[in-house]
Amino acid sequence: MARTILHADLDAFYASVEQLDRPELRGRPVVVGGPPEARGVVAAASYEARRFGIHSAMPMSRALRLCPQAVRVSPRFGRYGEVSRQVMSVFRAVTPLVEPLSLDEAFLDVTAQVRRYGGAEALARRLKRRVKERTGLTVSVGAGTNKTVAKIASDMQKPDGLVIVAPGAEEAFLAPLPARALWGVGPRAESVLAAAGLHTIGDIAGARPQQLEALFGARGLAVQEMARGRDDRAVETEHERKSVGAETTFPRDLADGPELREQLARLANEVAERLSQGGSRARTVVLKLRYADFHTITRQTTRPEPTDDAEEIESAAAGLLDAVVQPGDKFRLLGIHGAKLGEGQPDQLSLWSAAGEAGRTPAPRRD
DNA sequence: TCTGGGGTCCTAGGACCC
DNA sequence: TCTGGGGTCCTAGGACCC
Numbered sequence: 001m002a003r004t005i006l007h008a009d010l011d012a013f014y015a016s017v018e019q020l021d022r023p024e025l026r027g028r029p030v031v032v033g034g035p036p037e038a039r040g041v042v043a044a045a046s047y048e049a050r051r052f053g054i055h056s057a058m059p060m061s062r063a064l065r066l067c068p069q070a071v072r073v074s075p076r077f078g079r080y081g082e083v084s085r086q087v088m089s090v091f092r093a094v095t096p097l098v099e100p101l102s103l104d105e106a107f108l109d110v111t112a113q114v115r116r117y118g119g120a121e122a123l124a125r126r127l128k129r130r131v132k133e134r135t136g137l138t139v140s141v142g143a144g145t146n147k148t149v150a151k152i153a154s155d156m157q158k159p160d161g162l163v164i165v166a167p168g169a170e171e172a173f174l175a176p177l178p179a180r181a182l183w184g185v186g187p188r189a190e191s192v193l194a195a196a197g198l199h200t201i202g203d204i205a206g207a208r209p210q211q212l213e214a215l216f217g218a219r220g221l222a223v224q225e226m227a228r229g230r231d232d233r234a235v236e237t238e239h240e241r242k243s244v245g246a247e248t249t250f251p252r253d254l255a256d257g258p259e260l261r262e263q264l265a266r267l268a269n270e271v272a273e274r275l276s277q278g279g280s281r282a283r284t285v286v287l288k289l290r291y292a293d294f295h296t297i298t299r300q301t302t303r304p305e306p307t308d309d310a311e312e313i314e315s316a317a318a319g320l321l322d323a324v325v326q327p328g329d330k331f332r333l334l335g336i337h338g339a340k341l342g343e344g345q346p347d348q349l350s351l352w353s354a355a356g357e358a359g360r361t362p363a364p365r366r367d
Numbered sequence: 368t369c370t371g372g373g374g375t376c377c378t379a380g381g382a383c384c385c
Numbered sequence: 386t387c388t389g390g391g392g393t394c395c396t397a398g399g400a401c402c403c
Contacts, residue, residue, distance in 0.1 A: 013403095034371070041371050043403095056403085062368045077373095102373090102403045184376095186401045219377080242375070249371060284395090294370070298397060335372090 002167040004120050005235065006108040007142045007150035008127065010087065011159035013104035014044035017083050018073050020136050029054070029070040036061035038251045039332075043075050047159060080104075083135055090130045094123070099235045107147055109235035120164055128162065145170060146231035152181055170229025175202030182226055189216065189223075201227045241278065245286070246270040247335025253292045256325045260334065264321065267336040268314035275338055281306035282338030285316040289324065290333035299324060306342045313338065 010016065014032040019025045029049035034040025040060040052067035064070060084103040091098045097109035110123055117123035124141045131139045140161035142153025149170050153163035165173045179201060180190045192215055198204050204212070204227035212220030225231065246267045254260045275281055286300040299320040307313060317336050 039370075041369095043371075057371080059368060059370050062370090065368080105403075184401065188400060217378085245373070247372065296398090300396065302395065333371090337374095 001111075002145045003109060003111045004114045005144060005147055005150045006110055006120075006124060006127070007147070007154040008091065008106050008108065008131075009140045009142075009154045009158070010104040010131075011138045011140055012044055012046050012050075013137075014075060014080055015046035015049070015073075016137050017076075017080055019046060021079070025071055025073075029067050030073060031060070031063050031067075031070050032073050032075050033060050033063075034074065035072065036064055039249055077103075083137070086135050087131055087137070087139070090127070090134050093130070094127055097235045097237060099237060099239075107150065107235045121162070124162055124164065128160075144173075146229070147233050147235070148183060148226045148231040149173065149229060151183060152177065155181070171205060174227060174229055175200065175205065177201045179204055182223060184219070184223060184226075192216075205229075241280070242341060243286075243337050243339040244271055244274050244278065244280075244282065244341070245288075245335060245337030246274070247288055247333060247337075249290070249333045250331070253330040253332050254334075255328075255330050256321075260331065261318070263334050264317055264336070265310075265314050267334065268317055269310045271336050271338050272308055272310035272313050275308040275341075280341045281308040282313075283307075283340040283342065284338065285313055285320070286335075286337040286339055287317045287320040287324075288333070288335035288337065289321075289331055292330040292332055294332070296333070297324070300339070302340060306340070 015030045018030055018032060027048065028046075029052060030046040031042050031049050031054060032044040033042045036059070042054060042056050042058045042060060042063050044056055045054045045063070049063070049067060049070050052070070054063045054066055054070070060072065064072065080103050088098060088100055088106065091106055091108055095108050095110050095113055099107040101107065110120070114120050114123055117126060120143045124143055128139055128141060131137060138160040140154050140158045142150045142155070142163050142165070144150040144153055144165040145167050149165045152174065153165050154161065156163045177200060179185050179193045179199060182201060182204070185193070193199070193204065196211065196215060198207055204224055207224065209221055209224060212224050216223065248263060248267065250263075254263075283304070283306045284300050284302040286298055288296065288298050290296045301316055301320060303316070313336065
């Protein structure tokens with residue numbers, strides 16, 4: 001039996017929350033993001049602001065040049081998290097099978113509920129109404145038999161949209177859309193596809209599998225399946241975090257020195273705190289550096305023992321920094337990430353390794 | 368125009384083991 | 386004396402998503 005999957009996507013989420021909390025901003029162009037003098041970018045733009053050509057990820061300096069009367073608001077992620085939890089709880093009142101993708105998006109598997117609600121459309125309308133009643137926000141919803149179709153459908157009538165793709169209509173629905181609309185096809189893949197004469201999702205669906213495999217490897221075949229409207233990925237309610245990171249772009253480029261080292265300590269503290277809050281520890285510490293010319297490198301080190309200790313993380317990162325920094329280098333970004341996360345307690349394996357470090361005996365060689 | 372911060376996943380090469 | 390094959394782990398970079 002065909003599944004019914006919904007994709008729900010809050011409209012201009014951060015900007016809408018600001019307009020909700022500050023009525024004087026309603027009806028006005030609002031951009032959420034850091035200030036232009038601190039090299040901020042747009043995290044969200046209200047629909048009023050989008051009419052000026054502003055969109056997310058745009059440098060704030062450019063956004064404000066496009067629309068000088070726009071109101072810039074610094075993000076309040078704590079507040080967005082609160083509102084997000086309210087929205088997700090509305091979703092979970094409909095079905096336990098909710099997969100949040102970010103603060104403002106989720107997949108819902110409502111296969112078991114559609115009959116009771118009198119069909120997918122009635123269910124989706126009720127969901128939209130409940131979100132509006134509980135939070136005052138509008139949400140765009142797409143419905144279909146799989147994630148790919150539901151996600152793309154939710155994008156088609158924003159804001160406050162509702163698009164339902166009937167079972168069996170998946171391939172025809174997708175075919176005319178640009179290749180870029182597919183999840184996983186970004187700017188790079190789009191240009192590779194265009195060079196091969198593949199512009200629409202239908203072009204990808206109809207291409208020879210060998211051609212896609214030659215261009216993208218195994219991923220090419222997966223993309224073609226999606227393009228053909230086939231996608232059996234389940235809605236997953238559990239998600240295991242794999243890394244924790246903190247990074248910062250400086251208002252002006254920084255050479256190595258006390259200021260940079262202070263930032264390193266601050267970031268190490270933040271990562272350590274978030275690790276211990278989440279009850280996990282990291283075996284790998286990753287240092288990320290972005291040079292003044294935007295070139296970016298990472299250096300990492302893995303140890304047998306996982307840690308959530310700020311000083312250990314800081315000294316690991318400092319060692320990596322010492323090894324790469326050259327006189328005259330200027331940096332615009334510094335970041336620290338913890339990876340290879342594990343439980344709080346060191347496991348059997350790392351105990352073994354630690355013993356090996358202490359008193360090493362040559363292992364007998366076998367062949 | 369001048370480029371954030373939070374992530375995930377994949378690839379490729381090298382070390383190392385048997 | 387001209388070079389195996391399978392596996393795992395680690396590192397670095399990059400594409401992509403919101």
